[in-house]
Amino acid sequence: MEYCRHRLDELRETGSYQFIAINNLVLVNACLELNRFRGMADIREAEASLQENIEIMQRQITSRFLLVILSSRQGRFTEAHERLAEVIKDLNQPISKGHEVCRFQAEAELARAEGRWEEAVSKCQAVINIYQPGGYRWRWARQLIDLGDTLIGRDLPGDREQAQQVYRQSLEMFTEMGAPGYIEVLEERLGLN
Numbered sequence: 001m002e003y004c005r006h007r008l009d010e011l012r013e014t015g016s017y018q019f020i021a022i023n024n025l026v027l028v029n030a031c032l033e034l035n036r037f038r039g040m041a042d043i044r045e046a047e048a049s050l051q052e053n054i055e056i057m058q059r060q061i062t063s064r065f066l067l068v069i070l071s072s073r074q075g076r077f078t079e080a081h082e083r084l085a086e087v088i089k090d091l092n093q094p095i096s097k098g099h100e101v102c103r104f105q106a107e108a109e110l111a112r113a114e115g116r117w118e119e120a121v122s123k124c125q126a127v128i129n130i131y132q133p134g135g136y137r138w139r140w141a142r143q144l145i146d147l148g149d150t151l152i153g154r155d156l157p158g159d160r161e162q163a164q165q166v167y168r169q170s171l172e173m174f175t176e177m178g179a180p181g182y183i184e185v186l187e188e189r190l191g192l193n
Helices: 002-014 017-038 043-055 060-073 077-089 097-113 117-134 137-154 159-177 180-190
Strands: none
Touching: 017 043, 017 060, 043 060, 060 077, 060 097, 077 097, 097 117, 097 137, 117 137, 137 159, 137 180, 159 180
């Protein structure tokens, strides 16, 4: 994260808006992952980075969907619903696969935060249905963690067993790809360490 911050300072001096926006998204995603899996990272910094992207008119749709996720994580549900409705209204048609994934992820995060488990499971699966056939193994494996966590939250008969299967699949994939941070997260969820 420190490298991202340093790189952003450099980019802000050169005024390269496209690269500022990309680096802001890298920083935001790192903050979101640290916040979700380690309870670390100040997501206010992430929010400021997304607001900057909107102000410089770069990666606005993605940034706005990520703001829905941040609002959801902070329990600001009315704001999250309003942001989600606004960004959906502004989507170009047909919607790009990238924006469709962002939309499903934002909807899943908000549904999970509000305890609307059926919708959260459905949206997680929708993201997997995009990543899996496209061969996006890293993103697919990562989304499996969200699906497993959502199944645990829903807690219907069979959900815990299904979550364990999903976690094992993700663990196998991340082990093949050599992702120690995610391997550790999954081993904790599977009770392997």
